[in-house]
Amino acid sequence: MEKIELEPGRVPYPMPCSLVGANVAGKPNYLAIAWFTMANPSPPHVLVVMNKVHYTNRGVKENGTFSINIPSAELAERMDYCGLVTGHKTDKSEVFETFYGRLQTAPMIKDCACNVECRLVQTVDLLKEELFIGEIMAVYSEERYLTEGVPDLRKINPILLLQSERRYAAIGADIGPAWEMGERWKRSET
């Protein structure tokens, strides 16, 4: 079939949903974001992309700390709420139960399956957005989400954002083993 050229737009891919936490004016604030990725494997760093209009950005810069909280599907409504209202106008400190870890100033969400506590190491300015690169200082979870001590995505049941479709979706059918399926293809070719 023929390729069609479309207008430059977003990359169509399912984005991992999270809640970024930071203390602003002495109170926890949580922002729903789906634009984040790992930035370095070891020592582990993560990168979040946040529009400059957000209230949470102020807290990330003031404290030099932030958290990434991974909600399970049953928290989808409350996560979505944290993307609909801004901390500039609405106090979101009571939407979830907050706890603090080693860094003391990065609020984390007790109800979330997994919490990632970060120290800000670099800020990159990009047009309407700020990229915050954080070193991961600790990860928190609960026994029920772990398999052999490691967070298990099938137990966490995280939320994917299908942006153009304006829907959230869960992880689905297994496709196969990573770093292994390619060997099979190679053998079938030779």
Add this chain to the structure above:
Amino acid sequence: MEKIELEPGRVPYPMPCSLVGANVAGKPNYLAIAWFTMANPSPPHVLVVMNKVHYTNRGVKENGTFSINIPSAELAERMDYCGLVTGHKTDKSEVFETFYGRLQTAPMIKDCACNVECRLVQTVDLLKEELFIGEIMAVYSEERYLTEGVPDLRKINPILLLQSERRYAAIGADIGPAWEMGERWKRSET
């Protein structure tokens, strides 16, 4: 249940799989990566995180262009292969059929459901990785992957990487409407 502190490690989330394309030494080369995200909505920019050891990095910097290609599940074996072997040792130019778009120097994969053609605008050095920020110059797809002219993730059927589990997975069950579910929660609280 009690929170358990784990060693700092990767954020547990399903990562969107793609193939980054660049011309190196005059030949198309494709690298499987799952660390990318949007970097600016309008004009649209994307950000890819690539370990400095990769052969593809050289081509991105030499040409100042690259592509992001979104494979459907049926390309999982060939995508995985492009993550198992390096362009330093193996010619990957024949794994897929290549086409070029407006920028002329960013090779794209004809078999992929969607192709995103980028102009490199900024490189950020981060320890073992390089972050390439690209402006999206064009998006290519086929009629069968579109709904009302927009790429449709349910038709594309992309591949998620579950890193700790070392498995690939598809998108699954619908959870609900984004930018809407939060209103429902708000109403139930008041």
